[in-house]
Amino acid sequence: MIVVAVIAAVFLAAAAGMALARVIRGPSTLDRVVATDVLLAITVCAIATEAAYSRDATGLSILLGLSLLGAVGSVAVARFADPAARPASDPFPELSPELAPAPGAGIRLDRGRRAGTAETGHDEDHPGRSEEPPGHGENSPGLGEESAGNGEERPGRGGESAGSDDDLGAAVRRGS
């Protein structure tokens, strides 16, 4: 078992080192988030391996906490990640020309999340959004804004599916 433990430890340490290298190199915040997630998964693996090697269950409750809360961090960062805030030394700036999504470009997947909010309030809110000042899209947290763009296309596309989301028959007919 000692051989297994040593080999596994070497593999895991190497993997953790590489994940750490990705955290340092970036280039974007989201790359770092993904790498941190991997680092967390490797940590969980390492603690479990240690528990298996020493037949000692002390560390297992840590695993419970990590596996439950590990996703919360990345969800939070992804939710509020600001793609415009990437470092100026981004090695591939030409590969990602659209730093922030254009207003109105988001497809309507925020419907579910916004189901609780008043529809009218949201749409009244919206016209102000479409007349963004010049340069706005470049410098602002585009991700926060883009969900506001949803209202723009909802009236047009919402008409064809309104009220029939859960109606299987209508869904089948529309699929043809």
Add this chain to the structure above:
Amino acid sequence: MIARARDRILAAAVLTVVWVLLWGSFSLLTLAGGLLVSMLTLAVFPLPPVTFAGRLRLGGLLRLAVRFVTDLVVASFQLAWTALAGRRVPRSAVIAVRLRVRSDLNLTLCAEAVSLVPGSLIVDMDRAEGVLYIHVFDVTGPSDVYRFRGDVRDIEDRIVRAVGSDAEISCLTSVYDETTGSGAERPGMIDEGSSR
């Protein structure tokens, strides 16, 4: 109303099982504590109304599990091989897969199953239309795209056959050819007919 109550009882039962598993031993005290805690949790954080309309089928669940584990193992080691020994820069594709059963539950389960398997990742979904947009890793040509779309439909098939209602299963079979045929008409979908 009855469906709502059934959903709540189901959720409370699941939470109680988690509680008992956390304690690691089954006794009347853990059971009672679990029921209390789960009812309290559901009262404070009520679940969104996702109705479970189908019923569990043992054979279907088994087939789903076998398929899922096979996919998981095969895809994991394929991806590991690509990472360790791949020579060329791997290419990807973002493909749209239209599901046949558009209930929220089916959409969620399919998305979970697809994104748990390495090599496929949900980048977006259109809830009203029941379309998943999946980023597929290591695609070499259009044939891979067609094959993968078939794979996702197959997973959906198994999920619905495992937990869906009879109406959903019949929907699965009756629209199958129609759906694949209609892929060509939809903008943004590859003409699947030309591949055959």
Add this chain to the structure above:
Amino acid sequence: MNVTAVLDAVAGACLLGGALLSLAAGVGLLRFPDLLSRMHAATKPQVLGLLLILAGTAIRLATVVDITTLVLVGVFQLVTAPVAAHMVGRTGYRAGLFRRDLLLVDELADARGRPAAPAQEVRARGASAPGGSRTDPE
């Protein structure tokens, strides 16, 4: 060859497999060309790698309390990992953090182009396009 030795061997194989998958994930994280590709690499230690190692640990520990804890760890991980992956992937796609030249097909761009075709055109020509709602930073 008694039962304990066999079980230990199985547990060791599970642990090694999980560690190997983690290693491959680390390599993929470094080698793959863009964010979305790296996310695929990240899925491995989070799912199969972790499950293998948990299985190995469960075989080694072999008490009811520990096995239920390990089962819960696995279940929690399986439930939460896709949520994080989806949120990060969605943000990454919308922020354009991927190499479009490596995409064979992009049906999401096609689908998004449908309702807002003019906006899509402006975006395709870059932020400096005249008449767009966004102007050149310079």
